[in-house]
Amino acid sequence: MSETKRISYKNKYLEAEKKLAARNEEIEKLKKELSSLKGKVEELKREAETSDKEAEEYLDHLKRLKAEFENYKKRMIKERQQIINWAVEDLIKEFLPVLDDLERAIKCAQVSRDFSSLVQGIKMVYDHFKQLLKKKGLEEISAEGEEFDPHLHEAIMRIESDKHPDNVVVEEMRKGYKFKDRVLRPAMVKVNKRTSNCQDGTESQDEKKKKESQ
Secondary structure: OOHHHHHHHHHHHHHHHHHHHHHHHHHHHHHHHHHHHHHHHHHHHHHHHHHHHHHHHHHHHHHHHHHHHHHHHHHHHHHHHHHHHHHHHHHHHHHHHHHHHHHHHHHHHHHHOOHHHHHHHHHHHHHHHHHHHHHOOEEEOOOOOOEOOOOOEEEEEEEOOOOOOOOEEEEEEEOOEEEOOEEEEOEEEEEEOOOOOOOOOOOEHHHHHHHHHO
16 A cells, blocks of 8 residues: 555544544533533422422412401401491380380370370370480481571472572471481471572472463
8 A cells, every 4th residue: 555545544534533523522512511401400490399389388378368358257247247236236225115105105095095195105205215316316407497408408399488588498398317417318398489490390389280270
């Protein structure tokens, strides 16, 4: 074999060896990258496990809070109902003497057959009942002679009279009541309106008569 061929084979061998070495370096580099990726994957897995654990803990905490809130609501409803029952019970106890008075008045009237004594007994019961309600905070709404107030009065009839000032309540048809400044029921009233325009939607007696005659 000639010297030239030997040199050519040697060069090819050296080139192949270089290529192999380069490939080995790439393989080692890839191995390192793969190892690094594996480490990152393991780290991400640990983080995911930690996150799952925290999520489960938060979920358990929320479930406990929900259960506690439901129990709190039930307890508050029960306590509120108990307070209402106590208030009603106290009110009924205070009304029992009124019931006793009414029963005594009926019995006396049945025995004596005296209508005046029955009326007197009922009047006594009525006064007693009013005093109890007043003590609890119930107030009558002033109506007759007062200026019409749509917040306190409900006009069900309008008249036109020169004997009374305009927009003044001339008659109370049904009493109205307030409970601690809150209107429970407005007073039904008859209002004097000397103007032709009726703002409260009611009709005067003259207007009614005209309609009836037509």
